[in-house]
Amino acid sequence: MTSTVPALKTLAQTPGTPRATKTPQIPAAALQAVLLDMDGTLVDSEGFWWEVETEVFAGLGHxxxxxxxxxxxxGPMDRSAGFLIEATGADIGIPELTLLLNEGFEERIARGVPLMPGAARLLAELVAQDIPTALVSASHRRVIDRVLDSLGAHHFALTIAGDEVARTKPHPDPYLAAAAGLGADPARCAVVEDTATGVAAAEAAGCQVVAVPSVAPIAPAAGRTVVPSLEHVDLAFLRGLMPGTVRPPAPGTGPHQP
Structure with a gap:
């Protein structure tokens, strides 16, 4: 994937610390970067994962x-796999189960994966306005590169996979690495997530968070805004999340309630 898209950076290309990029001088209160989760946020794939998990364990007799x-x-693959093994008592190790789950998911998305409502518009707007954007996922690199065929690798200056950081979500490491890789202050980064695990990671990194719940509800909180879909998120709205700015209404809504 990266050999065909030279502009795309991944942690796989830069082991350890991600490369910093030069950013223009911008006002202190300005949005510096947008960091986006993948599964359930940009692509409608959370259901695929559950289908694969169900089928794999059915094959194991559970x-x-x-x-x-x-x-x-x-959640991170190791944590999810470990939980399901313990819950079912299945006779399989985490490495073997992880391989089966990744292979099953890749088969599901081989013909493409649908984007979430509003995702294509938001990505196009960020590219058109030259906003530094990163894809930050707990999925493994092999999966991310497949999904990028549907998302469009050109939308991202940096991509970070769950198997490329020492600690993935809910730890802050992936979002801290993304901010550093884009030369941005985490506090001036807007993160869009769909799960409590991802929200916890972004908030621990000190980012401004927009939650778009997919499977389970997420409650609003200080520094966190909850919207029903990406159709309620645009660049003006993300800029308004930054401390010291006046927050505009979310697209398609009335006056916004922080």
Missing amino acids: ALDLSWREVVVG
Whole structure:
């Protein structure tokens, strides 16, 4: 993927600390970068993951309880796999299960994955306005590169995968790495996430967070705005999240309630 898109940077290309990029002089209160989650935020793929998990465990002779979906959604692969193994008592190790899950998911998205409502418009606007943008996912690199075929790698200056950082979500490491890689102050980064796990990671990194819940509800909180879909998010709205700015209404809504 990266060989065909020279402008795209990944942590796989720069082991350890991501490369910093030069950014123009901008006002202190300005939005410096937008950091976007992938599954359930930009692409409608959370259901694919659950289908794969259900099928894999059925093959192992175990049925998954639907209530477990909220536990594993948005989490790192090792944590999700470990939870399901413990919950079912399946006779399989985490590395083997991780391989089966990744392979099953890749088969699901081989013909493309649908974008979430509003995702294409938002990505196009960020590119048109030259806003530094990163894709930050708990999914592994092999999965991200497949999904980028549908998302468009040209939309991102940097992509970070869950298997490229020492600690992935809910730890702040992925978002701190993304901010550093774009030369941005985390406090001047807007993050868009769909799960509590991702929100926790972004907030721990000190970013301004927009939650677009996919599987489980997320409550509003200080420094966090909850909207029903990406159709309620545009560049003006993201800029208004920055401390010291006047927050505009979300697109398609009345006056915004912080």
